[in-house]
Amino acid sequence: MTSEHTSPDGGLDAAEQDVIDKIEQEGVDFLRLQFTDILGTVKNVSVPASQAEKAFTEGIYFDGSSIEGFVRIQESDMRLDPDPETFAVLPWRADSDGSAARLVCDVIDTSTGEPFSGDPRTVLKDAIDRASELGYEVNAGPEPEFFVFETDADGAPTTDTHDAGGYFDLAPKDLASDLRREIIYNLESMGFEVEASHHEVAEGQHEIDFKYADALTTADNIATFRSVVRATTAQSDAHATFMPKPIAGINGSGMHTHLSLFEDGENAFHDGDDEFNLSGTAKSFLAGILEHAPALTAVCNPTVNSYKRLVPGYEAPVYVAWSDVNRSALIRKPAARVPAASRIELRSPDPSCNPYLALAAMIHAGLDGVENDLEAPDPVRENIYEFDEATREEYGIDTLPPNLGAAVEALEDDEVVTDALGDHIAEKFVEAKTAEYDEYRASVSEWEIDRYLAKY
Structure with a gap:
């Protein structure tokens, strides 16, 4: 063969x-x-x-x-x-x-x-084929964030941040500007079109954005991006990590993902006559993502540590809603300067996910909304973080699973997302993640020792 x-x-x-x-x-x-x-x-x-x-x-x-x-x-x-x-x-x-x-x-x-059937790239190709059968091409654009930490005398990573910069800071606070420049040079030499880079909110945290592409190219690019960032950083005797929440009390690292469908070379998500410039196809796709959000979370946030990021107060979305004006919702509709740029932004994924499986799951969830003509709820323009539980219930806003165990249970109960993964990967993924969560539940953390050992 x-x-x-x-x-x-x-x-x-x-x-x-x-x-x-x-x-x-x-x-x-x-x-x-x-x-x-x-x-x-x-x-x-x-x-x-x-x-x-x-x-x-x-x-x-x-x-x-x-x-x-x-x-x-x-x-x-x-x-x-x-x-x-x-x-x-x-x-x-x-x-x-x-x-x-x-x-x-x-x-x-x-x-x-x-x-x-157990190859994640094959799973994504199958999702792309499903979209193609419906007449659509899928484009995706990620925003991966990462931390850079110092290494110790033996070269092992620490949690001492590489710099003390903040959001969009410049040198001397942002000591990693030269490192980001070197990463970008390496990415561009490998064919990436880098659109922007900047220091993120937390000390030692960074973001480099590259141009959107078809879903398969994007997944390949995410896998390559992580390798380039880590290899380039290691040459500076530092350590880059895509761990979602390496330090308690500060923002974690996300990978907001922009999605759109194109039909016959035109953006199927754009409608200039709509209040939000979103077509019926876009709203149904969005509704499909919201409908399957709990199961998607297991794939897009696949580690125990992912759920330390998905808590209110640190700019991470935990509420199943969408908005065109605020970032507290799970899905945001970004402003688009031209029709071709109309898209939705799923804000929950983090960079520890398998990009092939995550994009495949997103595509199947969105297409389920399109095929079943699901209706998107009204956008929520208020800051959902400020809602109490009664207000969230009034608006019909659910929350994402609070931990990996609950997310895996949601995945097992969702035929659309498990079908997206295929029988082989769904079984092996659930098996691996159940074992990971069980091991986590049985472990005793330093926090517990500090809090309870002397007290009881």
């Missing part, structure tokens, strides 16, 4: 041959064939660049039983099919003892020759 990109005669197609040519031009010594496991951890198999043609025509085989949530030992043979459109030279390897390049891969089940 050859790659889907390979020409019918078994040779290389134009895109693959272009990669071979670039490898020679750039003097690339090694190829990192990249994929992600169910939990969103980037994995890679490194092969000599001389194996590039074989990688395209035959694929590269690996033991899937060694990857979290993939397959059992007796079903272990997997194959990586590299996507030539994702070729990029890794800039932080250029001055070392060997130049390396990256190719994102699809995982193939060798027993069937078909895409592996």
Whole structure:
């Protein structure tokens, strides 16, 4: 079985041959064939660049039983099919003892020759295909935030922030401005179009925004972005983390995600005659996201620590509502200067999520709203953080699950989102996250020791 990109005669197609040519031009010594496991951890198999043609025509085989949530030992043979459109030279390897390049891969089940149902990239492709069958292209634009911390004498990460800056601060408070610049240089060399970067609200916290793209490219970009940020930061003897809430009492890191559908090259979310410039399609898609928000939370906020961020008072959305004017709601309708920019912004995801699964779940939830012609509730223009419980009930505003355990239960009860993940990933994801939450519940924190040990 050859790659889907390979020409019918078994040779290389134009895109693959272009990669071979670039490898020679750039003097690339090694190829990192990249994929992600169910939990969103980037994995890679490194092969000599001389194996590039074989990688395209035959694929590269690996033991899937060694990857979290993939397959059992007796079903272990997997194959990586590299996507030539994702070729990029890794800039932080250029001055070392060997130049390396990256190719994102699809995982193939060798027993069937078909895409592996446990491959998160395949799951996202299936969601994109569903949208395509309805006549839509899906665009997404993320806003990933991260912290930069000092490392200790042994190179281990600490929680001592790299700088004392605040929102949009400049040097000397924002000591990481040079680091952000280096990250941006590396991103741009890999094909990113970076739109903005700035210091975030908390000390040591930063945001770098890159241009929206189709959903698959965006997911690939998020996985790449995290790798670039961490590798570049490590070269400065510091540590970058996408942990949602590394320090108590200050803002956590989110990954607000902008979503839109295009139909026949036009933005299907735009309606110039609507008060909010949102079409009926956009409102139904928005309603689908709200309808499935509890289950989406398990996928978009997949760690125990995620729920330390999702609390009132730290600019993180916990209320299932939408608004065009405030940021306390789960979904915001950003201002759009031109019709093509009309979109909705889901504010709950955090950067610890698996970008392929998160986007797939969002797409299926939104399309469920479109297919069933769901009606969006009225927008809430007041600050929901200031509402008491009675007022929230009056407005019909629910809250997101308060912890990972509740979110996983919501996921198990939601057929639309579990179907989005597929049987294999849904089962393995629930299994892994249930174990994580059970382990957390059984642990004893330093907070508990400080509060109770002497008192009782």
